[in-house]
Structures are given as structure tokens and as C-alpha cells.
Amino acid sequence: MSSQNRESPGAQLRGAAAGAPVGIRAVSVYRPDQAVDTLQAAVGLQADPDFVTEKIGLLHLSRMAAGQDTSDLATAAARRLFQDHGLDPAAVQCLVLVTQNPDRRGLPHTSAVVHQALGLASGCAVFDISLGCSGFVHGLAVASAFMQAQGFANGLLLTADPYSKIVDPADRDTALLFGDGASATWLSNEPVWRLGPCDFGVMSSQHEALHVNAQGRLVMNGRAVFNFAASQVPQSVNRLLARVGLSMDEIDLVLLHQGSRYIVEALAKRIGAPNKAPFVATAYGNTVSSSVPMLLAEHVPEDARRLLLCGFGVGLAWASCLLEKAR
């Protein structure tokens, strides 16, 4: 080879690793069979049943069984993905788990526990991402870029954040909101949904608005979280649309984090998409980072071509992205 044609070692390494763009091939979800009836729970909390039904809108909250843990939920979702969509576990080259309620105290990383339960290859890259309700979109961007850089063909993005581990059942601010559940997303270099541009950010001055206190219980400043979402989510959505030169009319469906009926409907109105942003979590609750992939798995019509996703919460962070049908 002449020196003129020879690439630098760095370029050769880059060429050897970089692969085709990675997107979403399929999504499966898992929710435990047990559930809390919020209208019953509301009695003990002296909460108005009409408020629970019409404003919070979460009538049942999925609950993992005694003895189940975060890794069990994530493993169940992944097994469902293998079974329903034909992904071969032996082909999985990376496993990324989004959670802030890991098994034990997060050491070892819960994704390693899931890796063992699924019997994945030892050469599979495995790590956790610590994020709340914005975690799915963040995880999508991180995992797909990681896979593309390494030339991986198949990966798993899992979400599992059972807040039943940290919610105080006597706290009216949080006890009627959160359900346990998990999602498993097949990331592939032969995607059904291509990942478009993303918009990320954090209002870190408000990070105390959602936190776990010294007693290990979730504490929420509802007003701060509402103000954050009502101000930042529309800005994020508008930035994203402006960046690609699209209007809301050209988006088929908006998948907003399912915090409550009230926040979804308020945000849908504020972003000019009152009929495009469904609230669907009535039967299982706010499942944190699993709420957006649950929408993606269960509520996207076959003819939808372009989706806008937005997760927002803990941090207080947001992450929005566009998905476009690849085939």
C-alpha cells in the first residue's frame, strides 16, 4: 500500500468500529398483576375521589409482588421482547438499564443481575443509567450512539424503576401516583423507528423538588414539578420542531411522560397538540422511565410515521426526541 492511500491508525480504528445508524426495532413491556386501587387508598388519605378520578386519573397502580425486585421486572420485560419479537438473546451485544431504584443499593449494577438472569453472552456490554422520567429518551440517545460507535447490531434498552420501594403510602402527594413496571426496547441497526434529533436539559436549581430523604422516602414539591414541566416541556418541544423545520401538524403522535392525567392534558394544550398526546396510564399509574416506552409499545397506530417523545421529571430534567418510521 502506498503511503498516499494509507489511513492513519486512528482512522482505521474508527472505520472498523463505526456501524450503521441504530434505532428502535421493537418494544415490550411488563407490569405486575397486583395493583393498588387508588380510590380505596384515597379514603385513608382523605383525598377527594373526584379529584383522584378526574385530575390524577390513575385508578390503579401496578405493584410488584413481595420478593420481586427491580431486576425481576426488567428481566420479565426482556423475556417478553425475546418471545414476542424474535430477538435472539445470543445476539444481544449491549444491555443498558435505566433505573434509580436498583436491586439492593446498586452494587453490583442491576443490569449485571439482569444479564445473568437472561443468560446473555459474556462479551455483552452492560451498564446502568441513573435517570428518572426523562430516562427513556436519554437512554435511547446514549445506547444507540454507543452501539453505532462500536458497530453493534443488536442491543437492549431496559427501564425499570419501581417507586413502591420509596413511596410512603401515607404521603398524599405521592401515594396515589406511581406504579411499578418495566420496558424492554430492541435497539437494532435494522430499525423500524429511526432516532431523530433530541433536546435535553436540566433545571438543576430545582433538583430538590423530587428527591429521596434521609429516611429513604420520596419527597415531591408538586408545585415546583408542575411549574418545571409547564415551562420547560413546551420550550423543548418547540426547539426540537424548529430545529428540523417541522410543525406540530406534521407530527402524528406525541408521547408525553404519563405523570398524571392533569399534567398530560395541560402540556398537550400548551404544546398545541390536545388531540395528539394521549393519557393512557389509568390502569397502572406513573411508571417513571417506563411510561414513554409503554406508550410506544401499546398506543402507536400502524400508520403513524413520525412521533415526538418527551420525558420530564427527576433532576428536574427533560429529554425530547423525534422518531421516524424507517420502513
Added chain:
Amino acid sequence: MITSDDIRTIIQDTVLGFDVSTLRDDQTFRDAGIDSLDFINILFAVDERHGTHIPDDRVKECNSIQAILDFVNDPAHAA
């Protein structure tokens, strides 16, 4: 100067199906049947549209149209 009509416009836009003409300026939102979520949405809209800042520790006292006006129109509370 923010007026009663400004706040009433916000309430009409914010609280679905609520007839703002039935609300007196000095009537508390709670007595009028406005719940806690609509209440924080009203305060957010006041801050957003009028550039005010009602801090968390003053929220409880801003529980009527008149109480909001007393707070946001006080020069000492200019944002």
C-alpha cells in the same frame, strides 16, 4: 398593575368548565371548588403572563383573586 379581570381571564383559560362570573374577588378558590392542581396552574399562569414571582412560602396566602392582586401589585414583591 394587574387587575381582577386579568386574573379572571387566566382562571377561565385554566380551569376547565368553571364559570368565573360566579367567583367573588374575596372568595377563596377552595370555597369556589377550585382544586389544588388548578390552583397551582393559575399561579403558574399569573407568573408566566405577568412576569411576577409568587414564591412557595407565599402560595397559601394567595388563595383568592384579591389575595393574588394584593401580593403581585405590592411594589415590594416586584419580580
